[in-house]
Amino acid sequence: xxxxxxxxxxxxxxxxxxxxxxxxxxxxxxxxxxxxxxxxxxxxxxxxxxxxxxxxxxxxxxxxxxxxxxxxxxxxxxxxxxxxxxxxxxxxxxxxxxxxxxxxxxxxxxxxxxxxxxxxxxxxxxxxxxxxxxxxxxxxxxx
Numbered sequence: 001x002x003x004x005x006x007x008x009x010x011x012x013x014x015x016x017x018x019x020x021x022x023x024x025x026x027x028x029x030x031x032x033x034x035x036x037x038x039x040x041x042x043x044x045x046x047x048x049x050x051x052x053x054x055x056x057x058x059x060x061x062x063x064x065x066x067x068x069x070x071x072x073x074x075x076x077x078x079x080x081x082x083x084x085x086x087x088x089x090x091x092x093x094x095x096x097x098x099x100x101x102x103x104x105x106x107x108x109x110x111x112x113x114x115x116x117x118x119x120x121x122x123x124x125x126x127x128x129x130x131x132x133x134x135x136x137x138x139x140x141x142x143x
Contacts, residue, residue: 005138006076009089012131013072015124016092020065023058038120040112068092072132075143086143089136096129 026033031044046054071089074082082088099106103122107113136143 003138005135008131008135008138009072009076010078010135012128012135013069013076013078015128015131016065016069016072019124019128020062020069023062023065027055027058027062038114038117040110040114040117042112072135075135075139086136086140089132089143093129093133093136096125096132100126100129 022037026037026039026047031047034044034047035041043054068088070079071082071085071092073079075085075089100122103118107118
């Protein structure tokens, strides 16, 4: 039977991986994907223009999320143990939870993002952060 900390980190890592793939889908599908994900008309228009900054930003976010997934999977024992896993996952947990709780302040900086985007993405960040934090707390001594 898997340890509940490993299960939590497996689920948290899966959230990160799915989010990374969603960002890649926006790049691959284009403006309609940015609109569907709630990124706003400004982002969709930038995608229509082939804006490289948007593409690189989206790709960067996807890469960070994929790396976060890799560290969670490492701590869960699904892939090779990575160095500094404990500290990276502490930062990941903090980043997810901060993003979830800061959305009222962040919203004004990104007025084009839909209300649905803010509630859904903040909820996902809250769950992902809680899973990472719980899993890390349960496995701390073994990392």
